[in-house]
Amino acid sequence: MFAATTIETGDKAEFYRELAVQLGGLLHDERDAIANAANLSALVFDLVPDLNWAGFYFLRANDELVLGPFQGKVACVRIPVGKGVCGAAAAKRQTMLVPDVHAFPGHIACDAASRSELVVPLVKDGRVLGVLDLDSPTPERFDAEDQAGFEALAAIYLAASDFS
Numbered sequence: 001m002f003a004a005t006t007i008e009t010g011d012k013a014e015f016y017r018e019l020a021v022q023l024g025g026l027l028h029d030e031r032d033a034i035a036n037a038a039n040l041s042a043l044v045f046d047l048v049p050d051l052n053w054a055g056f057y058f059l060r061a062n063d064e065l066v067l068g069p070f071q072g073k074v075a076c077v078r079i080p081v082g083k084g085v086c087g088a089a090a091a092k093r094q095t096m097l098v099p100d101v102h103a104f105p106g107h108i109a110c111d112a113a114s115r116s117e118l119v120v121p122l123v124k125d126g127r128v129l130g131v132l133d134l135d136s137p138t139p140e141r142f143d144a145e146d147q148a149g150f151e152a153l154a155a156i157y158l159a160a161s162d163f164s
Contacts, residue, residue: 002026004043016149019047023156033161038069040157044134045071052113052137056122057086058130065090065130072135076110084108086131089119093128097147099140111135118142120154129163 002025007018026043027036037056045054055070063081082091084107089096098117101107114135122129132154136142 004046007047012145012149016145016152019043019149020152020156022047023153024160027156027160030160031162033163034069036157036161040132040153041069041071044153048134050136050138050141051134053111053133053135055133056130057090057133059090059128068130070133073111073113076108079108085117085119086133089121089131090128093121093123095120095147095151097142097144099142101135113137115139116141118146118150120147120150122154122158124158124163129158132157 004022007015009015009018023040023043026039030036041055045051053070053072053075055072055075056068057065057079058068060066065079065081065086067075067077079086081087085096085098085101085104096119098104101114101117114137116136116139118134120132122131132150134142134150
């Protein structure tokens with residue numbers, strides 16, 4: 001049985017390296033994308049400080065992102081591709097690091113407490129599958145090291161998971 005361990009380090013790059021090792025162990029021998037998304041959300045929400053939401057939206061028919069496994073308050077269920085931070089990340093196929101969500105044109109406020117956001121698109125074999133979404137109640141919570149760390153976690157998730 002897997003048990004997450006607290007990561008004690010003041011070095012953000014080392015924190016994400018250790019988190020990636022734990023994620024690799026957690027997802028080892030499990031190929032189900034939903035189960036892996038649920039466990040990744042829980043691991044991140046448990047170990048990454050200053051988050052109020054961590055989870056997934058998956059691309060479905062009609063160019064909509066639909067809520068997947070997450071940790072945090074009740075969330076928006078459907079987000080059109082191109083709308084809000086999640087929709088922009090999916091449409092542009094690039095990570096969106098937003099220091100102040102109130103300054104982002106068209107931001108969708110699922111939780112009014114969220115002030116900053118980091119959204120990593122999930123792209124496998126050239127196909128957008130969804131996004132990994134992180135919210136924080138602190139403005140400017142995320143930086144380039146967080147972006148690199150979460151992009152690495154998303155890559156581990158994608159490699160470990162089967163999508164139909």
